[in-house]
Amino acid sequence: MYRSHVLVCGGTGCTSSHSNEIIEKLESEIAAKGLQDEIKVIKTGCFGLCALGPIMIVYPEGCFYSEVKVEDVPEIVEEHLLKGRMVTRLLYEETVQEDTVKSLEQTKFYAKQKRIALRNCGVIDPENIDEYIAHDGYQALEKCLNQLSTDEVINIVKDSGLRGRGGGGFPTGLKWSFAAKNAADQKYVVCNADEGDPGAFMDRSILEGDPHCIIEAMAICGYAIGASEGYVYVRAEYPIAVKRLQLAIDQAKEYGLLGKNIFDSGFDFDLHIRLGAGAFVCGEETALMTSIEGNRGEPRPRPPFPAVKGLFGKPTNNNNVETYANIPQIILNGADWFKSMGTEKSTGTKVFALGGKITNTGLVEVPMGTTLREVIEDIGGGIPNGKKFKAAQTGGPSGGCIPAHLMDTAIDFDNLTAIGCMMGSGGLIVMDEDNCMVDIAKFFLDFTVDESCGKCSPCRIGTKRMMEMLEKITEGKATLEDLDKLEELALYIKQNSLCGLGQTAPNPVLATLKFFRHEYEAHVVDKVCPAGVCKGLVRYYIDAEKCIGCGMCARACPADAIARTDYIAPGHKLASFAINPEKCVKCGACMDSCKKIQAIYKK
Amino acid sequence: MKSLAELQAIKERTLKNMSARNDSEDATRIVVGMATCGIAAGARPVMNAFTEEIARRSLKGVTVSQTGCIGMCQYEPIVEVFVPGQEKVTYVQMSAEKVARVVNDHIVNGNIVTEYTVGAVAK
Numbered sequence: 001m002y003r004s005h006v007l008v009c010g011g012t013g014c015t016s017s018h019s020n021e022i023i024e025k026l027e028s029e030i031a032a033k034g035l036q037d038e039i040k041v042i043k044t045g046c047f048g049l050c051a052l053g054p055i056m057i058v059y060p061e062g063c064f065y066s067e068v069k070v071e072d073v074p075e076i077v078e079e080h081l082l083k084g085r086m087v088t089r090l091l092y093e094e095t096v097q098e099d100t101v102k103s104l105e106q107t108k109f110y111a112k113q114k115r116i117a118l119r120n121c122g123v124i125d126p127e128n129i130d131e132y133i134a135h136d137g138y139q140a141l142e143k144c145l146n147q148l149s150t151d152e153v154i155n156i157v158k159d160s161g162l163r164g165r166g167g168g169g170f171p172t173g174l175k176w177s178f179a180a181k182n183a184a185d186q187k188y189v190v191c192n193a194d195e196g197d198p199g200a201f202m203d204r205s206i207l208e209g210d211p212h213c214i215i216e217a218m219a220i221c222g223y224a225i226g227a228s229e230g231y232v233y234v235r236a237e238y239p240i241a242v243k244r245l246q247l248a249i250d251q252a253k254e255y256g257l258l259g260k261n262i263f264d265s266g267f268d269f270d271l272h273i274r275l276g277a278g279a280f281v282c283g284e285e286t287a288l289m290t291s292i293e294g295n296r297g298e299p300r301p302r303p304p305f306p307a308v309k310g311l312f313g314k315p316t317n318n319n320n321v322e323t324y325a326n327i328p329q330i331i332l333n334g335a336d337w338f339k340s341m342g343t344e345k346s347t348g349t350k351v352f353a354l355g356g357k358i359t360n361t362g363l364v365e366v367p368m369g370t371t372l373r374e375v376i377e378d379i380g381g382g383i384p385n386g387k388k389f390k391a392a393q394t395g396g397p398s399g400g401c402i403p404a405h406l407m408d409t410a411i412d413f414d415n416l417t418a419i420g421c422m423m424g425s426g427g428l429i430v431m432d433e434d435n436c437m438v439d440i441a442k443f444f445l446d447f448t449v450d451e452s453c454g455k456c457s458p459c460r461i462g463t464k465r466m467m468e469m470l471e472k473i474t475e476g477k478a479t480l481e482d483l484d485k486l487e488e489l490a491l492y493i494k495q496n497s498l499c500g501l502g503q504t505a506p507n508p509v510l511a512t513l514k515f516f517r518h519e520y521e522a523h524v525v526d527k528v529c530p531a532g533v534c535k536g537l538v539r540y541y542i543d544a545e546k547c548i549g550c551g552m553c554a555r556a557c558p559a560d561a562i563a564r565t566d567y568i569a570p571g572h573k574l575a576s577f578a579i580n581p582e583k584c585v586k587c588g589a590c591m592d593s594c595k596k597i598q599a600i601y602k603k
Numbered sequence: 604m605k606s607l608a609e610l611q612a613i614k615e616r617t618l619k620n621m622s623a624r625n626d627s628e629d630a631t632r633i634v635v636g637m638a639t640c641g642i643a644a645g646a647r648p649v650m651n652a653f654t655e656e657i658a659r660r661s662l663k664g665v666t667v668s669q670t671g672c673i674g675m676c677q678y679e680p681i682v683e684v685f686v687p688g689q690e691k692v693t694y695v696q697m698s699a700e701k702v703a704r705v706v707n708d709h710i711v712n713g714n715i716v717t718e719y720t721v722g723a724v725a726k
């Protein structure tokens with residue numbers, strides 16, 4: 001019996017800021033003080049507040065330490081674990097109170113969240129199946145196998161209103177019923193953990209923090225549709241997730257929760273992991289299955305849909321990681337419980353990976369219908385450095401942006417589609433006044449140009465041409481006519497591409513054109529980049545009245561573009577300098593060199 | 604795994620080991636003073652006795668934690684018991700032997716062990 005549990009985050013974010021070393025140091029310090037039988041160290045999954053990592057929570061006090069360094073460990077052990085004095089300087093600011101600490105649930109970051117898919121992340125030890133079971137794990141599977149018919153399981157999922165979290169938002173129960181209907185000697189359950197959207201890490205965190213819930217959900221799905229085998233397709237860049245999932249599968253097999261005759265019900269289910277090499281298109285379900293089969297990951301036309309002809313030509317159900325993560329809770333608590341959260345047509349919650357210009361970068365789970373404002377201002381802690389919010393990109397390279405005037409939009413599948421955005425998988429990138437929207441569109445398009453598999457020409461050639469047009473715009477060489485052409489080509493690619501990659505690739509351009517056309521026009525007509533991002537359009541100037549003639553900038557300039565003029569400003573002794581725009585390569589070195597006087601500016 | 608009963612057994616067993624992680628607002632808190640003087644006076648065995656007694660009786664919603672110097676060093680080891688909605692009770696000059704009685708009388712049955720409290724000892 002341990003009197004105290006120390007939870008250290010072992011998610012990817014915290015691992016990269018040395019949480020493993022912290023755990024090692026903790027264990028050695030604890031042993032040195034002879035406390036190893038009183039204090040237990042547990043490595044958990046992501047807590048969501050990755051920006052503040054590495055994160056450590058000490059129970060029973062519920063002390064929340066953030067940005068812990070290896071050097072801090074001896075102090076924590078000596079002061080807190082041995083003597084019972086919290087190390088106040090390491091406490092997460094918001095939780096510090098007079099003589100005790102606020103629990104994590106009461107902080108602004110967590111208070112508005114509702115954790116279903118992430119319920120066990122940062123709470124249990126993902127490498128210990130018993131802790132999952134202690135949190136009601138595998139009870140849903142038992143309930144399905146021994147108390148519910150396959151139709152009843154499918155109906156509960158249907159009634160819950162759960163929609164796919166992988167991007168499309170297709171009703172999950174309906175999908176299951178299709179696969180269930182098609183008789184075959186063999187069927188498959190597939191879990192899409194490819195997570196290709198840059199900036200997204202929801203699925204990774206679930207696999208790292210609660211791998212058993214995916215195993216349980218896939219077994220439930222297998223029972224419901226009549227499949228005895230499943231595959232999880234994970235990208236190879238997620239080594240921690242892969243390792244924990246494999247460990248979880250091994251433990252489940254040992255307990256007989258995978259394998260033959262599970263819970264004495266006669267149901268058999270087995271699970272395999274397949275590693276993806278990280279091509280974005282392999283997240284598209286038909287390409288994903290082709291890749292599992294051992295072929296080059298290229299999409300194929302649908303229909304036939306996977307429910308008819310999927311993996312190895314057999315009826316297959318494929319869902320996203322987060323979709324599966326909701327299933328055990330829905331089975332245990334009922335469809336009505338799930339429906340009580342969210343909006344009418346988008347029930348439940350959604351996990352978002354907050355990134356970009358936001359104070360609390362990290363992982364949040366909120367009820368559907370929460371407004372963008374709440375997510376950004378309350379949970380995300382707002383925009384740092386007093387800057388103004390400009391837009392948020394949802395859906396990554398397939399999605400679009402939500403501008404500031406729509407900040408009160410309740411986020412759900414249909415509202416986002418209605419404003420020309422999409423939910424996507426849950427990446428949420430926040431942009432402030434310093435971001436140029438044309439540049440953002442270019443960033444995402446650049447990604448799709450690279451990731452296009454090349455099988456069909458609208459996507460392969462079309463996105464490349466769009467990219468060239470955007471380059472022209474950011475260099476100030478485009479005309480208004482080019483803007484119309486860009487839009488026309490974008491719509492053409494949407495309609496004629498073979499798979500979802502090409503069909504959605506123009507979205508970031510279309511959305512920014514819709515909400516920020518004035519920024520495009522500024523680039524085209526006035527030849528300026530209002531945010532000062534597009535290098536081709538900025539010009540550096542020296543304010544002759546401010547310049548003291550020290551010549552630092554001229555020495556810093558690599559292009560020999562700065563020379564002394566013959567103008568001496570009133571009150572100054574030396575003649576001022578000026579920049580020759582013909583020679584300037586816009587490196588910004590002069591501006592840095594003139595920080596003190598601040599005579600140089602760009603426009 | 605053959606049955607729900609097996610699953611339940613694992614659940615119960617593991618939950619007991621995880622109980623240190625319940626920091627809910629309505630838990631009864633037992634806080635042991637563990638500054639240098641407390642440790643010197645024998646606070647550690649007292650705290651461990653609490654942990655064991657609570658585990659032995661499978662009490663739910665009770666946590667044992669430690670704090671620094673409470674400020675009455677001559678009365679160490681000191682233990683404070685916070686039952687939600689009630690005044691804090693401070694036990695002084697505790698020993699591992701006294702623990703079982705505090706758990707039984709106070710934590711389980713709600714009767715304060717007056718003779719161990721500061722009030723009685725300080726007289």
Ligand SMILES: Cc1cc2nc3c(=O)[nH]c(=O)nc-3n(C[C@H](O)[C@H](O)[C@H](O)COP(=O)(O)O)c2cc1C
Nearest residue numbers: 164165166192195196283284285319320323500501
């Ligand atoms: C280019 C492209 C990439 C995709 N990447 C992913 C992905 O990384 N993860 C995912 O779950 N779905 C991805 N999808 C969607 C899948 O094709 C599929 O719709 C989804 O996995 C279905 O699961 P759901 O119904 O649970 O959402 C992608 C689709 C396209 C077109």
Ligand code: SF4
Nearest residue numbers: 454455456459499502
């Ligand atoms: S749309 Fe793009 S990614 Fe999809 S098949 Fe065509 S070329 Fe490949």
Ligand code: SF4
Nearest residue numbers: 557584585587588590
């Ligand atoms: S931006 Fe660079 S190249 Fe241009 S004037 Fe300044 S230092 Fe020279």
Ligand code: FES
Nearest residue numbers: 009011013014046
């Ligand atoms: S990885 Fe540690 S909080 Fe996210």
Ligand code: FES
Nearest residue numbers: 547548550551552
């Ligand atoms: S050289 Fe002109 S102010 Fe620096």
